[in-house]
Amino acid sequence: MSSPIAIPSSAHRVVPSSPSSSPHMHSPHMHSPQMKVKVLHPVENVDLRLLLLENISQDAVAAFRAQGFHVDHHAKSMSEDELVQVLPAYHAIGIRSKTKITARVLKAASKLLVIGCFCIGTNQVDLPAAAQAGVPVFNSPFSNSRSVAELVMGELVALSRQLFDRAYELRQGVWNKQSKGCWEVRGKTLGIVGYGHIGAQLSVLAEAFGIRVIFYDVLNIMALGSARQVESLDALLAEADFVTLHVPELPETINMISQQQLAIMKKGAYLINNSRGKVVDIPALIDALKSKRLAGAAIDVFPSEPGANGAPFDDQLNGWASTLRALPNVILTPHIGGSTEEAQRLIGEEVAQALTRYLDYGSTVGAVNFPEVDLRALTQEQGDHIRVCHVHKNQPGALKQVNDALSPYNVEKQFSDSKGEVAYLMADIADVSTEEISKLRELISNTRANILTRFLA
Numbered sequence: 384m385s386s387p388i389a390i391p392s393s394a395h396r397v398v399p400s401s402p403s404s405s406p407h408m409h410s411p412h413m414h415s416p417q418m419k420v421k422v423l424h425p426v427e428n429v430d431l432r433l434l435l436l437e438n439i440s441q442d443a444v445a446a447f448r449a450q451g452f453h454v455d456h457h458a459k460s461m462s463e464d465e466l467v468q469v470l471p472a473y474h475a476i477g478i479r480s481k482t483k484i485t486a487r488v489l490k491a492a493s494k495l496l497v498i499g500c501f502c503i504g505t506n507q508v509d510l511p512a513a514a515q516a517g518v519p520v521f522n523s524p525f526s527n528s529r530s531v532a533e534l535v536m537g538e539l540v541a542l543s544r545q546l547f548d549r550a551y552e553l554r555q556g557v558w559n560k561q562s563k564g565c566w567e568v569r570g571k572t573l574g575i576v577g578y579g580h581i582g583a584q585l586s587v588l589a590e591a592f593g594i595r596v597i598f599y600d601v602l603n604i605m606a607l608g609s610a611r612q613v614e615s616l617d618a619l620l621a622e623a624d625f626v627t628l629h630v631p632e633l634p635e636t637i638n639m640i641s642q643q644q645l646a647i648m649k650k651g652a653y654l655i656n657n658s659r660g661k662v663v664d665i666p667a668l669i670d671a672l673k674s675k676r677l678a679g680a681a682i683d684v685f686p687s688e689p690g691a692n693g694a695p696f697d698d699q700l701n702g703w704a705s706t707l708r709a710l711p712n713v714i715l716t717p718h719i720g721g722s723t724e725e726a727q728r729l730i731g732e733e734v735a736q737a738l739t740r741y742l743d744y745g746s747t748v749g750a751v752n753f754p755e756v757d758l759r760a761l762t763q764e765q766g767d768h769i770r771v772c773h774v775h776k777n778q779p780g781a782l783k784q785v786n787d788a789l790s791p792y793n794v795e796k797q798f799s800d801s802k803g804e805v806a807y808l809m810a811d812i813a814d815v816s817t818e819e820i821s822k823l824r825e826l827i828s829n830t831r832a833n834i835l836t837r838f839l840a
């Protein structure tokens with residue numbers, strides 16, 4: 384099922400509340416619902432052209448078109464040479480994981496303002512080169528949290544009932560009804576390691592099944608429902624019937640479940656890993672399964688994963704693959720934790736909104752390679768106000784030069800921040816005539832540190 388993306392529509396739209404409506408936008412900046420938000424456009428009034436590759440959802444295409452953007456949509460990705468040829472005509476590009484945006488592509492794309500990665504990762508983009516070209520990159524890191532949490536719920540029951548082995552046997556024509564070693568999940572203890580977006584969702588779902596939830600996280604986090612935070616990973620491992628991992632890959636989480644930790648787990652417990660492949664020491668897990676210390680495991684992520692569907696998952700890829708594949712009550716899945724239609728639709732919505740907020744309002748909240756800057760919306764009463772969006776090199780004196788240029792005007796509000804070598808300033812200034820805008824543009828664009836200056840009105 385798909386549903387249209389909820390972006391305020393039409394070129395001369397009146398938006399009833401702030402465009403800054405995502406949960407991570409700062410609410411003190413919001414206007415009351417009675418205030419009519421002024422819809423901004425680039426002062427040059429150019430038609431913004433978007434190139435969407437890799438079959439990005441039609442909902443996103445429709446939403447961009449409804450915004451008045453010109454959209455070209457392609458099913459496939461493009462090579463570096465193709466991008467160098469084509470991208471100079473576009474102001475924005477939407478990609479998934481196959482399209483590589485290299486420094487060479489960025490250099491050629493002289494009009495490019497923003498990149499949307501309609502996926503979780505952003506490794507396919509040269510992020511520092513994009514930042515230095517004044518191009519923020521947006522993605523959607525948490526849209527599939529619910530999908531992962533639901534998969535874990537399925538795995539809890541499947542492991543507890545040896546579901547995959549029984550179903551596999553019957554597909555082979557073998558009837559093998561048994562209850563020994565099969566359990567209800569009700570009343571058991573689930574230990575969640577990492578209580579972030581996925582861990583917290585899972586906590587709520589598990590309690591609805593009558594499961595007791597404990598969790599361990601490096602942060603002190605308010606527990607949902609009746610869940611309880613425990614003081615250490617060891618305490619969690621010693622108490623849980625099921626241990627499920629939901630931490631990021633960091634130096635301290637690599638092999639965080641190894642021989643020593645598996646030895647602390649209860650005899651007959653289960654391990655589930657849908658986080659990152661390197662978090663579990665798989666040879667140690669194989670030993671714990673062979674010795675029957677663990678009663679089963681579900682693994683969705685691996686230290687090395689095949690690059691394409693159909694490619695072998697064998698000992699050449701991971702030396703232990705055939706041993707793991709042969710063990711009873713082990714569920715192996717090809718990194719499908721977040722792969723659902725709903726997650727894809729949410730990704731489309733979130734990234735499309737982020738691109739629109741940047742192009743129309745200058746907001747970089749959620750950008751992965753850029754300082755995150757936003758201003759509360761202008762209202763329709765502020766007709767002669769303009770918004771200056773100035774990307775510049777993070778160097779001494781840069782702001783002074785810009786503020787000198789702005790000094791004849793009333794700066795209603797401004798905010799700037801920096802990330803590494805790049806800084807970004809947004810300012811709303813009052814009483815600027817159309818003639819003055821081009822003079823102001825020249826002054827700011829010619830400052831020493833200027834990377835990119837845009838005016839929205």
Ligand SMILES: NC(=O)c1ccc[n+]([C@@H]2O[C@H](COP(=O)([O-])OP(=O)(O)OC[C@H]3O[C@@H](n4cnc5c(N)ncnc54)[C@H](O)[C@@H]3O)[C@@H](O)[C@H]2O)c1
Binds near residue numbers: 525531630636719
């Ligand atoms: N299998 C899939 O398809 C799939 C899909 C989405 C996400 N993931 C992975 O799931 C993991 C969790 O994702 P999320 O969105 O919940 O992340 P998140 O950032 O919202 O939460 C991670 C939590 O782990 C905690 N943490 C960090 N280091 C820790 C440590 N050493 N010990 C204990 N807790 C620690 C953090 O404080 C945070 O609360 C990530 O690794 C992500 O890449 C996998």
